[in-house]
Amino acid sequence: MSTPSVPPNAGQIMQAVRHALRDTDINPTEAMDILSWAQEELPAIYERDQTAYLVLGSYRSPYIRRVRSVSDRLNRRYGTYAFVIGDLDDIEIPRLPEFRVKFHLTAALADYIASVIEQDAGGEINELGKISETEYFEKAYVLPRGYQWETESNLQDKEDVFAAAAQIETATGAGKETKQSELAALVDRASSAGIDVTVTELTEWLADHDPEVPSYSWVHLNDFRLFELQDRCYPWLTEDELLERTDELPGSPRPRWEQ
Template identity: 30%
Template structure:
């Protein structure tokens, strides 16, 4: 289906054909589905702008989701939310309830910001789902450190810039420890009291000890979203907050 379902019949057809791929809904499940929609009517179809925020719920990455919610909810007449905070959809065991619940909310959100920091976990599955034509035009992708912005040494004059560069190196450098040591030396040349251990601890706290990367399949799709002006790279949480201004 190339458009958002406009009535209950279209919605049921969409769920069966595009989400469940022909798996039939029995009358009880159909009624539960419609009941869920009725209960969420004010939330899904109200006059406010709704932002369905996607990304990793793992620590420390969820911190960035919470910051995105704060930024978007400060807009006038806006409601930004996570899927986990919405009521569960109670259907029979044969129905993938979380998948159906996801699409019910994604179909009627005004915008779908997806914050991406690595290529594993639920955020990647969500990325695959929002690439559907029905959802793509309302999707805004925010990958962390897709581009390197602090590779110019003339920019490395403040503690914030040094830390941002450390995060970039964690994503792009093979010999991270050596590069962090060189970066710490650069910081000391600028009169900044930052050690290699300081930078390593900061990177670990930001990335939860994970070695971040994006697979070729992910980066290929990122290029697609960039060409549509719907992909915005960021390094620090403050930059993410600024980039969220692109969400309409």
């Protein structure tokens, strides 16, 4: 019987596994199964002349189609390997939480992470929490559907402020007092951007309109704003816009003949 192959960066891989499992002990067979899986499933990440992109998002229809659109778009670039966790084979470690191992392994080894978010539910929302609260944050980018700018550097006129107010108003998981406080903070940021608007004006506009915007939770809007402050938030509405935003992600460019 041939000896299972071990990747050259086995130490880095096992460090990511320990992080995923919070230093839970694993037996030698499990360790070898994980290393063999990594050698078999993730060889392109070991090629240092390639830029590796982990693409996160919902695997449910119709969302998965747009996740794959982002992955396919990135793979058109020179020297780029983009992948989604769902396309990787199972590791076959029934005692351990397999998805946690896969997530931390791929996130640790990838050069960049792109998270496509369209809804306030599903696995991609849990992944957002993972990338915003871990060491992976520095290489992560979010692409939330329908997110409205909330920071002064991106507020251009009153329409932007109204859109941000509608987003605050429709957020789930926040009470009336919190929303009023956030509207006041939005007005302050708008003022810093040279836009004259009041909380009363925003409140009256919201009462007179029934804005249709994606409803995200209060926690996730705060995560989006964090990425916005870091210039790593790429909102979109249509699939064409999603692909345009994907082209703005860092890394090698697409071939000139495709642009």
